[in-house]
Amino acid sequence: MTDTTQSGPMLAADGTPLKRSLARALRMQKIRALMLIAPLLLFVLLTFIFPILDMLFRSVENQIVSSTMPRTVAALQDWDSESGEGPGEEVYQSIYFDLFVAAEAKEHTKLGTRLNYEQTGVSSLFRTSGRRLDDIGEEFQDVIEDVAPALKDGATWYEIMNGTGGEAVAEAAKERFGRLTDERARGDLGYVPSADIAQMLPHTTDAYADFATFTTFEDGDSVAEEDPWEAVYAALALDLRDPDTRAAVAAYSGPGAEHLQAVAAAQEQLPDFTFKDALVDADKDWGNTETLRTIQMYAPNYTSGYFLNSVDLMKSPDGVQARPENQQIYITLFTRTLIMSLVITGSCILLGYPVAWILANLPMRTANMLMILVLLPFWTSLLVRTSAWKVMLQQQGVINDVLVWLGLVADDSRLVMINNQFGTIVAMTHILLPFMILPMYSVMQTIPPSYLRAAKSLGATNWTAFWRVYFPQSVPGIGAGSILVFILAIGYYITPEIVGGTKGVFISNRIAYHISSSLNWGLAAALGTILLVVVLILYWAYDKIVGIDNVKLG
Amino acid sequence: MKLVTTNFRPSQTFTVSVLAAAGAIAGLLVGTSQGSTLLGLVIGAALLAALAFGAMAMEDQERPIRWAILIGFGLIGFLIGGVSAGVVGLLFGWFFGWFIYWIGKGRYRAHLVPYLTPGQVLWHYAFRVICGAIFIFLITPILVVMPLSFNAEDFFTFTPEMLRFDPEGYSLKHYQDFFTNSDWQLSFRNSLIIAPIATIISVSLGTLAAIGLSQSHVPGRRAIMAILISPMIVPLIISATGMFFFYSQIGLFLENDIGLSKTFVGYVKIILAHAVLGIPFVIITVTATLVGFDRSLTRAAANMGANPVTTFFRVQMPLILPGVISGALFAFITSFDEVVVVLFVGSARQKTLPWQMFTGLREQISPTILAVATILVVISIALLTVVELLRRRSERLRGMSPG
Numbered sequence: 026m027t028d029t030t031q032s033g034p035m036l037a038a039d040g041t042p043l044k045r046s047l048a049r050a051l052r053m054q055k056i057r058a059l060m061l062i063a064p065l066l067l068f069v070l071l072t073f074i075f076p077i078l079d080m081l082f083r084s085v086e087n088q089i090v091s092s093t094m095p096r097t098v099a100a101l102q103d104w105d106s107e108s109g110e111g112p113g114e115e116v117y118q119s120i121y122f123d124l125f126v127a128a129e130a131k132e133h134t135k136l137g138t139r140l141n142y143e144q145t146g147v148s149s150l151f152r153t154s155g156r157r158l159d160d161i162g163e164e165f166q167d168v169i170e171d172v173a174p175a176l177k178d179g180a181t182w183y184e185i186m187n188g189t190g191g192e193a194v195a196e197a198a199k200e201r202f203g204r205l206t207d208e209r210a211r212g213d214l215g216y217v218p219s220a221d222i223a224q225m226l227p228h229t230t231d232a233y234a235d236f237a238t239f240t241t242f243e244d245g246d247s248v249a250e251e252d253p254w255e256a257v258y259a260a261l262a263l264d265l266r267d268p269d270t271r272a273a274v275a276a277y278s279g280p281g282a283e284h285l286q287a288v289a290a291a292q293e294q295l296p297d298f299t300f301k302d303a304l305v306d307a308d309k310d311w312g313n314t315e316t317l318r319t320i321q322m323y324a325p326n327y328t329s330g331y332f333l334n335s336v337d338l339m340k341s342p343d344g345v346q347a348r349p350e351n352q353q354i355y356i357t358l359f360t361r362t363l364i365m366s367l368v369i370t371g372s373c374i375l376l377g378y379p380v381a382w383i384l385a386n387l388p389m390r391t392a393n394m395l396m397i398l399v400l401l402p403f404w405t406s407l408l409v410r411t412s413a414w415k416v417m418l419q420q421q422g423v424i425n426d427v428l429v430w431l432g433l434v435a436d437d438s439r440l441v442m443i444n445n446q447f448g449t450i451v452a453m454t455h456i457l458l459p460f461m462i463l464p465m466y467s468v469m470q471t472i473p474p475s476y477l478r479a480a481k482s483l484g485a486t487n488w489t490a491f492w493r494v495y496f497p498q499s500v501p502g503i504g505a506g507s508i509l510v511f512i513l514a515i516g517y518y519i520t521p522e523i524v525g526g527t528k529g530v531f532i533s534n535r536i537a538y539h540i541s542s543s544l545n546w547g548l549a550a551a552l553g554t555i556l557l558v559v560v561l562i563l564y565w566a567y568d569k570i571v572g573i574d575n576v577k578l579g
Numbered sequence: 580m581k582l583v584t585t586n587f588r589p590s591q592t593f594t595v596s597v598l599a600a601a602g603a604i605a606g607l608l609v610g611t612s613q614g615s616t617l618l619g620l621v622i623g624a625a626l627l628a629a630l631a632f633g634a635m636a637m638e639d640q641e642r643p644i645r646w647a648i649l650i651g652f653g654l655i656g657f658l659i660g661g662v663s664a665g666v667v668g669l670l671f672g673w674f675f676g677w678f679i680y681w682i683g684k685g686r687y688r689a690h691l692v693p694y695l696t697p698g699q700v701l702w703h704y705a706f707r708v709i710c711g712a713i714f715i716f717l718i719t720p721i722l723v724v725m726p727l728s729f730n731a732e733d734f735f736t737f738t739p740e741m742l743r744f745d746p747e748g749y750s751l752k753h754y755q756d757f758f759t760n761s762d763w764q765l766s767f768r769n770s771l772i773i774a775p776i777a778t779i780i781s782v783s784l785g786t787l788a789a790i791g792l793s794q795s796h797v798p799g800r801r802a803i804m805a806i807l808i809s810p811m812i813v814p815l816i817i818s819a820t821g822m823f824f825f826y827s828q829i830g831l832f833l834e835n836d837i838g839l840s841k842t843f844v845g846y847v848k849i850i851l852a853h854a855v856l857g858i859p860f861v862i863i864t865v866t867a868t869l870v871g872f873d874r875s876l877t878r879a880a881a882n883m884g885a886n887p888v889t890t891f892f893r894v895q896m897p898l899i900l901p902g903v904i905s906g907a908l909f910a911f912i913t914s915f916d917e918v919v920v921v922l923f924v925g926s927a928r929q930k931t932l933p934w935q936m937f938t939g940l941r942e943q944i945s946p947t948i949l950a951v952a953t954i955l956v957v958i959s960i961a962l963l964t965v966v967e968l969l970r971r972r973s974e975r976l977r978g979m980s981p982g
Contacts, residue, residue: 536817
């Protein structure tokens with residue numbers, strides 16, 4: 026034996042200090058455990074946690090306004106909606122050019138639908154004016170093509186606009202396109218704005234760059250061969266309204282200068298209406314400052330609007346305020362969901378407690394037989410049980426038939442037990458009862474029956490013995506079962522949808538409605554987020570009281 | 580030794596009055612259905628009181644008297660309201676024949692400790708009646724579905740023919756519809772494709788992770804456990820909403836940028852969604868089995884020269900197999916029974932059996948749903964049996980007494 030003579034740190038068999046060797050072994054063990062867990066953890070993160078986070082993000086996300094109308098949003102920034110005056114002509118110009126691009130991409134109706142959640146009527150406003158935009162541009166186009174016939178041709182336009190040095194303008198147009206259509210503009214545009222033209226005719230260059238991006242990436246055509254949009258003519262006319270620009274055009278000598286000069290010379294023939302008038306003419310709602318206020322208010326990329334909406338509030342120029350009476354539904358729905366979940370939990374406790382008690386106190390063999398009666402509903406498909414309740418509860422259903430047969434209820438006054446809150450409560454109590462009985466049973470099994478006998482032999486009555494001795498020991502089971510049932514009940518969708526009618530539906534049915542029918546996904550996400558927070562708080566409580574590792578099945 | 584009362588006899592007055600009360604209640608029901616409540620009540624009370632009196636007088640003739648009561652009640656029922664009322668009458672007869680002697684001979688005290696007061700005895704039985712009622716509440720809806728699925732009419736209710744036990748009232752046509760209708764067959768096939776694949780994914784990943792989680796040193800075990808269990812806790816509607824947004828983007832990416840077919844991507848989305856929903860069940864059941872796992876077995880295997888892989892497959896796997904299988908059954912039933920996520924994530928091409936049932940219940944009501952429901956109940960009985968057998972085997976393997 027050598028360790029008697031050895032001094033210094035203790036060594037492992039391979040000569041390394043024992044402490045380090047042990048630490049390494051521990052580390053290896055940890056890494057091995059994590060390696061085993063990693064695939065599943067990644068899988069759950071990817072397929073479950075990310076979708077949930079995505080939903081949370083969508084409940085505040087609001088990029089549609091700024092991506093559909095980028096110029097308008099920028100122009101509206103300076104407008105003081107409190108001043109009582111409508112915004113200036115510049116804002117209407119931006120609206121015109123933004124809407125034109127959006128209408129070409131068929132995205133303007135989506136924005137209209139989105140803003141319609143906040144102010145009714147915006148949806149139809151966007152749809153009507155989307156159809157009229159071409160007409161406004163054509164008024165300019167007709168005159169321009171009269172005075173400079175060469176401008177009828179896309180090739181001439183390309184010759185004028187193409188050049189060098191204006192890459193920044195093209196990049197900006199490509200980015201706008203990307204945000205608008207959710208597709209990245211990849212590859213070569215085939216058009217570089219001329220720097221001189223860009224400086225001299227900024228609106229025209231912007232409009233032409235938008236047109237070029239669309240032609241190349243959306244339609245897959247060559248810019249040089251296509252005739253430009255009406256909006257490009259409108260932009261040219263707009264640019265030429267400035268006397269300085271006309272002077273610059275007169276001095277310009279680049280390609281196609283003579284056509285531009287011809288148009289500039291005939292400037293007084295061009296229509297001189299303002300874009301504000303043109304838009305108001307297309308739809309009078311554009312003259313309403315409320316509409317522009319709504320656009321301005323929902324311009325930021327993130328909004329609390331959906332959350333305000335889900336608690337029956339709304340944003341207004343005067344701050345947050347309550348929605349009109351007839352639009353307040355969510356607070357009612359949330360309270361109804363909570364109250365009905367509580368009622369269901371309560372009736373599960375009432376029905377589950379005696380059953381759990383008798384299962385825990387009968388001889389093992391009988392208890393196992395009766396357990397089948399609890400487990401069979403637990404294992405049976407949810408839809409089977411729901412359809413069974415539909416069969417039982419409906420007006421021509423089994424319960425009503427039996428009552429009529431017994432003469433307790435007249436045939437013409439059958440009880441209405443379905444499509445109301447009663448139906449939802451009965452069916453869901455039945456469906457969730459096993460989730461209450463099983464945790465209660467597992468707790469009650471551990472309570473020694475001798476305690477009750479001891480209490481009785483010390484002189485307690487039946488009731489005292491139960492209430493002071495047995496019941497306190499069974500409370501953990503009630504707690505575990507209640508939280509489980511409550512969590513499950515609060516998010517139920519299928520059963521209320523089928524047996525709940527209109528009075529017995531939960532908040533989850535509203536979420537489903539917004540996902541599949543009204544398509545107000547942001548609101549659905551916000552409602553879901555609120556529900557999720559409630560459930561997570563309960564989950565946390567469950568973890569504290571019971572511990573997630575202690576969940577038992579079957 | 581347990582104390583029991585062997586020859587307790589209640590007084591004759593007690594027997595007769597209890598029976599009269601029971602007869603009054605039964606007479607009340609029958610009388611109401613026949614249109615005369617009061618008459619039924621009086622007749623019932625008088626009849627049962629007389630029967631009790633007579634039976635007590637000839638109490639050594641128990642067997643023939645019970646037969647006589649049974650047949651007599653059956654006949655009365657048949658005369659009042661035909662075959663179905665006859666069956667109800669037989670049930671009444673059987674019950675009262677038993678009840679008279681149970682009360683009269685004091686059998687109700689036979690299994691109870693003798694010091695109980697009458698009130699306690701009453702509560703003892705009242706409690707059992709309450710529990711029985713709750714058990715009936717639990718099981719009736721499932722039992723009611725089964726006979727209705729053989730309905731010859733397209734109704735959700737019992738027809739008069741069915742109540743007369745007329746063979747005309749019954750048919751297998753809803754089952755035939757299920758097996759021939761292309762909608763139902765498509766959804767059935769889809770369920771049989773989606774559920775097993777989702778189960779395989781969740782079981783293989785879940786078992787590995789459960790083994791990892793049961794090691795002695797896992798950093799952040801609580802947090803990991805919370806994440807892995809969360810698909811079970813988060814309400815389905817929320818999971819479905821999140822998946823609806825996220826999976827549609829993933830789906831577009833797979834279709835447009837990778838070039839997979841739309842149908843295939845549809846299946847992939849639902850399978851992934853169902854796999855993740857089944858994972859908590861696998862984790863819970865397998866970790867529960869691993870808690871009782873004797874670690875010295877793996878050490879012994881390693882000591883004898885087995886490498887970790889051999890140890891896993893030859894030692895660990897056979898022992899935790901029951902847990903794995905019951906986890907798999909839970910995962911399977913989760914996927915097989917799931918409808919919200921399919922509704923949100925899937926398209927009509929991927930509709931599953933629950934989807935078809937759900938839309939059927941919401942829109943056109945066809946009793947084919949009840950035929951499907953009956954088939955599913957039979958399947959769940961089979962699954963329940965398998966799980967129970969596995970649990971017993973697992974406990975036997977681990978040296979516990981099965982219970």
